[in-house]
Amino acid sequence: MRPTDLHMVVPAGGSGTRLWPLSRAANPKFLHALTGTDRSLLQATFDRLAPLCTPERLLVVTGTAHATSVIRQLPELPERNILVEPFARDSCAAIALAAAVIEERSPGAVMASFAADHLITNTAAFAEVVRHAVEGAAAGRLMTIGITPTRPETGYGYLRCSEPARPGTVQTVVEFKEKPSLEVATDYLESGRYLWNASMFLWRTDVFLAELAARRPDVHDPIRTIARAWDGDEQEAVLAEWWPTIPKVAVEYAVMEPAAAEGKVATVPGDFGWNDIGDFETLGELLGRDIGGSRVVDVTGLKDSPPVLVVDGDGVIAVPCSSRVIATLGVTDLIVVDTADAVLVCHRDRAQDIKKLTELLRERGYVAHV
Amino acid sequence: MRPTDLHMVVPAGGSGTRLWPLSRAANPKFLHALTGTDRSLLQATFDRLAPLCTPERLLVVTGTAHATSVIRQLPELPERNILVEPFARDSCAAIALAAAVIEERSPGAVMASFAADHLITNTAAFAEVVRHAVEGAAAGRLMTIGITPTRPETGYGYLRCSEPARPGTVQTVVEFKEKPSLEVATDYLESGRYLWNASMFLWRTDVFLAELAARRPDVHDPIRTIARAWDGDEQEAVLAEWWPTIPKVAVEYAVMEPAAAEGKVATVPGDFGWNDIGDFETLGELLGRDIGGSRVVDVTGLKDSPPVLVVDGDGVIAVPCSSRVIATLGVTDLIVVDTADAVLVCHRDRAQDIKKLTELLRERGYVAHV
Numbered sequence: 001m002r003p004t005d006l007h008m009v010v011p012a013g014g015s016g017t018r019l020w021p022l023s024r025a026a027n028p029k030f031l032h033a034l035t036g037t038d039r040s041l042l043q044a045t046f047d048r049l050a051p052l053c054t055p056e057r058l059l060v061v062t063g064t065a066h067a068t069s070v071i072r073q074l075p076e077l078p079e080r081n082i083l084v085e086p087f088a089r090d091s092c093a094a095i096a097l098a099a100a101v102i103e104e105r106s107p108g109a110v111m112a113s114f115a116a117d118h119l120i121t122n123t124a125a126f127a128e129v130v131r132h133a134v135e136g137a138a139a140g141r142l143m144t145i146g147i148t149p150t151r152p153e154t155g156y157g158y159l160r161c162s163e164p165a166r167p168g169t170v171q172t173v174v175e176f177k178e179k180p181s182l183e184v185a186t187d188y189l190e191s192g193r194y195l196w197n198a199s200m201f202l203w204r205t206d207v208f209l210a211e212l213a214a215r216r217p218d219v220h221d222p223i224r225t226i227a228r229a230w231d232g233d234e235q236e237a238v239l240a241e242w243w244p245t246i247p248k249v250a251v252e253y254a255v256m257e258p259a260a261a262e263g264k265v266a267t268v269p270g271d272f273g274w275n276d277i278g279d280f281e282t283l284g285e286l287l288g289r290d291i292g293g294s295r296v297v298d299v300t301g302l303k304d305s306p307p308v309l310v311v312d313g314d315g316v317i318a319v320p321c322s323s324r325v326i327a328t329l330g331v332t333d334l335i336v337v338d339t340a341d342a343v344l345v346c347h348r349d350r351a352q353d354i355k356k357l358t359e360l361l362r363e364r365g366y367v368a369h370v
Numbered sequence: 371m372r373p374t375d376l377h378m379v380v381p382a383g384g385s386g387t388r389l390w391p392l393s394r395a396a397n398p399k400f401l402h403a404l405t406g407t408d409r410s411l412l413q414a415t416f417d418r419l420a421p422l423c424t425p426e427r428l429l430v431v432t433g434t435a436h437a438t439s440v441i442r443q444l445p446e447l448p449e450r451n452i453l454v455e456p457f458a459r460d461s462c463a464a465i466a467l468a469a470a471v472i473e474e475r476s477p478g479a480v481m482a483s484f485a486a487d488h489l490i491t492n493t494a495a496f497a498e499v500v501r502h503a504v505e506g507a508a509a510g511r512l513m514t515i516g517i518t519p520t521r522p523e524t525g526y527g528y529l530r531c532s533e534p535a536r537p538g539t540v541q542t543v544v545e546f547k548e549k550p551s552l553e554v555a556t557d558y559l560e561s562g563r564y565l566w567n568a569s570m571f572l573w574r575t576d577v578f579l580a581e582l583a584a585r586r587p588d589v590h591d592p593i594r595t596i597a598r599a600w601d602g603d604e605q606e607a608v609l610a611e612w613w614p615t616i617p618k619v620a621v622e623y624a625v626m627e628p629a630a631a632e633g634k635v636a637t638v639p640g641d642f643g644w645n646d647i648g649d650f651e652t653l654g655e656l657l658g659r660d661i662g663g664s665r666v667v668d669v670t671g672l673k674d675s676p677p678v679l680v681v682d683g684d685g686v687i688a689v690p691c692s693s694r695v696i697a698t699l700g701v702t703d704l705i706v707v708d709t710a711d712a713v714l715v716c717h718r719d720r721a722q723d724i725k726k727l728t729e730l731l732r733e734r735g736y737v738a739h740v
Contacts, residue, residue: 021695021697306711306712306736306739307731307734307736309727309730309731311726311727311730312720312723312726323711324709324710324711324712324713325391325711325712325713325731325736325739326712326713326715327391327712327713327714327715327716327727327731328714328715328716329714329715329716329717329720329723329724329726329727330716330717330719330720330723331704331715331716331717334701334715336713336715338713339694340694341676341693341694341695342676342694342695342696342697343694343695343696343697343706343708343713344697344698344699345696345697345698345699345701345704345706345715346698346699346700346701347699347700347701349700350682350699350700353682353699353700354699356681356682356699357679357681357697357699360679360681361677361679361695361697364677366676366677366695369676369695
């Protein structure tokens, strides 16, 4: 592989329901500046990846609803590198579309796929791990970058390695594990053999597509047909014909898990300050400023935003996203999020369950609020 | 006294800080429809009092900031009956101004003064008690209507009667008592000799003004000078000269307490569903609709207001005053108030202390939010 053949892919989808009402179906997490700077998570992802290839070799896969925002946030990105899905068909379709389009444009290239809404603080360490993983991918393996776990997290899936995971070394992934219970997660952490699955994948496009063809022709065949038409006049017609036929399936389930069982998947453990900014607890911890035992997360970049008052309270995480005053009195361990059309008051123990509210709103027909 | 000489006075001032951010200095409690109907507390007060006199004999005393709102809410009220204070000088000045203006217009009339922001559910019983109290006032006594207490309330002042208070009878008030401790309030309730002071006063204007002249010439003299000029061309000039000289003092302290010590004050105990709508606890209890153990107070009269969701929670009092969704998850016994420019989250045990927040906002210069 020539190094210039490295392509970066950023699937930009998912609404981040645990960050409702900040993150919305119509205004998802990756478009927000949850980075401690005025750059959005998507822009920070672009900033991190572009130096590892070039903007010409960086592709974003997104939905029709977000294409305009993505284009505006990433003016450096060539328009042909924004792959717009007619509607979401889960991660396998999104990643396979990117792989197949890259394969058309640059056969046998290495592609690396990273989520649009994760934060990485140590960019240099990240680049080094990517370099290692690209070597494994170029050699024909389906690579992942697993995150060295720092706590018994129950919110992530795990990768089981063949031996205790050592940073910077390529190791075989024996198995993909679903989100575990706290007890199981604690065992994972102690064993040293498990890494967090952060959905970071690297492979040669021809290798991945061959695996997909063998395991899921129902995804592979329409995707290849679409990819062949992608850069021509027939894109829309072919998409309209074939996209609706693609089954919804996650790439882990469709390809990575069965391939791991056959010893074809490997990983490079990474330890570079990764965070998926998955919930308000994380947001408060990472981006909050302390106001006497409580934390305020400034996500709007407003200079003269009104104050957050926490009187006779403690452990409040306040996220002001409108220009309103937030005032609390005599309350502890609450998450208070104020946006233009919704206010959330949630106990911190329940930060993982915010999806219940969006489901309820959807049920009752308040779709615009979700 | 001819019955037609009865004048009603409504001092409409005070911002109701325990109802912040619903009630504001700029948009106080009495202007809000906290009545279970679309009438404001001020309008409900007008509706209750007007039948007892006539609109021509009903006066509202208010500040410059609220004059326009008062005029708009009470189109039936003659403009000359809205007495606008240049700035607030506490209750003695407001009530004395009304008394002195009435004395100029109708010497020796009986006046009755009632707050603009209290709710009374049994109007017929109220009218009957007023009729009794007017008799006492016409006979030359300084009358109050004391509310028969239903709980050991620590948020009100009390009237001590000479004997156990019996409804519908005129009884001497021996003493005015400040807001008591819970222990003292419990003793009051058990003794049967105490009534709540709801600032309902009735007297002959000449009697009251004579008492005021004897005790507080510093209030009386400028007020009489102003009243003599009130209905003429010099009102503004005389107000500008004399109003600023009037000391700030409550009518209880200036007149009623010392007069009670001399046996000149009497009361008719009243039991007519009185409520001062003083805090969100009361508001929830009185005007809230139940949503499975929590209560929603609709004060905006919006037909299609978005929902209030209380998921896995209990005892939440939600007051939506904007068009936003309020969603809570896993919280109990909270007050959540959402307005156009401020959100309050307060433990129900702390409903009495909301003033702390407005003080803090004022200190920090957020005067528009108070």
